[in-house]
Amino acid sequence: MADHAAKQALFDALAESAKALANGRRAELIDVLMQGERSVEDLALEIDQTVANTSQHLQRLLRAGLVRTRRDGTRIFYDLSSPLVSTLWRTMRRVAEAHVEGLERLATAYVGDRSGLDTMTRDQLRERLRAGDVVVLDVRPPAEYAAGHIRGAVSVPLGDLRARLRDIDSGARVVAYCRGSYCVYADEAVRLLTAAGRDAARLEDGFPEWASARLPVERGV
Amino acid sequence: MADHAAKQALFDALAESAKALANGRRAELIDVLMQGERSVEDLALEIDQTVANTSQHLQRLLRAGLVRTRRDGTRIFYDLSSPLVSTLWRTMRRVAEAHVEGLERLATAYVGDRSGLDTMTRDQLRERLRAGDVVVLDVRPPAEYAAGHIRGAVSVPLGDLRARLRDIDSGARVVAYCRGSYCVYADEAVRLLTAAGRDAARLEDGFPEWASARLPVERGV
DNA sequence: GTCATATTCAAGGACTCCATTGAATATTTG
DNA sequence: CAAATATTCAATGGAGTCCTTGAATATGAC
Numbered sequence: 001m002a003d004h005a006a007k008q009a010l011f012d013a014l015a016e017s018a019k020a021l022a023n024g025r026r027a028e029l030i031d032v033l034m035q036g037e038r039s040v041e042d043l044a045l046e047i048d049q050t051v052a053n054t055s056q057h058l059q060r061l062l063r064a065g066l067v068r069t070r071r072d073g074t075r076i077f078y079d080l081s082s083p084l085v086s087t088l089w090r091t092m093r094r095v096a097e098a099h100v101e102g103l104e105r106l107a108t109a110y111v112g113d114r115s116g117l118d119t120m121t122r123d124q125l126r127e128r129l130r131a132g133d134v135v136v137l138d139v140r141p142p143a144e145y146a147a148g149h150i151r152g153a154v155s156v157p158l159g160d161l162r163a164r165l166r167d168i169d170s171g172a173r174v175v176a177y178c179r180g181s182y183c184v185y186a187d188e189a190v191r192l193l194t195a196a197g198r199d200a201a202r203l204e205d206g207f208p209e210w211a212s213a214r215l216p217v218e219r220g221v
Numbered sequence: 222m223a224d225h226a227a228k229q230a231l232f233d234a235l236a237e238s239a240k241a242l243a244n245g246r247r248a249e250l251i252d253v254l255m256q257g258e259r260s261v262e263d264l265a266l267e268i269d270q271t272v273a274n275t276s277q278h279l280q281r282l283l284r285a286g287l288v289r290t291r292r293d294g295t296r297i298f299y300d301l302s303s304p305l306v307s308t309l310w311r312t313m314r315r316v317a318e319a320h321v322e323g324l325e326r327l328a329t330a331y332v333g334d335r336s337g338l339d340t341m342t343r344d345q346l347r348e349r350l351r352a353g354d355v356v357v358l359d360v361r362p363p364a365e366y367a368a369g370h371i372r373g374a375v376s377v378p379l380g381d382l383r384a385r386l387r388d389i390d391s392g393a394r395v396v397a398y399c400r401g402s403y404c405v406y407a408d409e410a411v412r413l414l415t416a417a418g419r420d421a422a423r424l425e426d427g428f429p430e431w432a433s434a435r436l437p438v439e440r441g442v
Numbered sequence: 443g444t445c446a447t448a449t450t451c452a453a454g455g456a457c458t459c460c461a462t463t464g465a466a467t468a469t470t471t472g
Numbered sequence: 473c474a475a476a477t478a479t480t481c482a483a484t485g486g487a488g489t490c491c492t493t494g495a496a497t498a499t500g501a502c
Contacts, residue, residue, distance in 0.1 A: 006331040012245035022243035024233035065320030099286030110227040
């Protein structure tokens, strides 16, 4: 049969993309990059690491081919190299959710108690959008909204929500969404809205899942 | 905002399944297990490692929840814990194929030159099966055939093929398949059949892809 | 109970990974 | 050209990974 060395080299190479994702910080990076390209410094803030360390992780992802770079003046923007990478990370998450022991406990330790929050699935939101009786709020940072958002959604970054409460039709049902199920922006938004007497719910997952399900999206401001 | 430690712990946990797959030998193990459950010794032979080392890799996969075990007398059989794991490994392979540098070179170094081999896609084979004008050979070990095979396929382990040539209708078009595109059994079979003057081709991928595409399968002898 | 077989455990050395630190490089601004 | 900013590089210590080796454990056969 074929020689063992060649087989091992092949499977070592096939495992390369897993190695690139086999680190919590790099997983966080991929997760953020699913919302669109980012500069190194920005990513470092996002994952609470030094710029030097973040840069090294990014280069590791680059060597594995999972991300690509673009220079703009003095800044370098990293982005996922293809939608396949989103798919891989999403699959990885699903497998972890199904099989990694104690994950649920860690998730609630991070996102807190969600039992008081009303939620809505993608399908439910799609129905309401079709009916037109819902206000959809994108509570992510403006740059992420600009890079792509649910069609018809309004950009209201979490920090601006309180000030802009009066702009939101007080009779309407409000649905907030953000980066995904492990993102707490939408939770905060729903709590604030509910406390203000509004009828609010969060989308169960986030924009990447909406987009990858090929539901209607828009770009720009 | 939420504390960094909890977020890091969560993403470390999400990266656990990636860590489990982040090794060539463990990748080989998952790849073999996609054909069905196996004993430790059997798996060790398959990946050319000592039993002790194989056992440790298997336990790592077990801790990550990707595989499960079943005891039968003195033997312990390992199996994938869910079809999700197959999906993950298949996705990882696709990403590596698309993004890992030099993978193609390593693949041909292992499987050899396939330019002389006639191939057939899943869709083409499905058509021919519908028309009924094709003989399909499963050239994997008998245990893998028994665990599941393409409906209508005949089990002809590679080692038995030469002896059983006379049993194969000499006028028919023959399609051989095995574990997948990185498996060389079907290549060998097609070369042998072609050399014997038969009209032979290999299925581009293998049984797991056929099954996960929900095409007709059978189990048993 | 003893033996054979299959698997796991435990310890060690070589290697790689990770976060930190401080310096080096590249680009824009003035 | 000098200064400021953004990113990368290089070196370090500590932790984790991987394979090897030899011993320990568990089950079934006799």
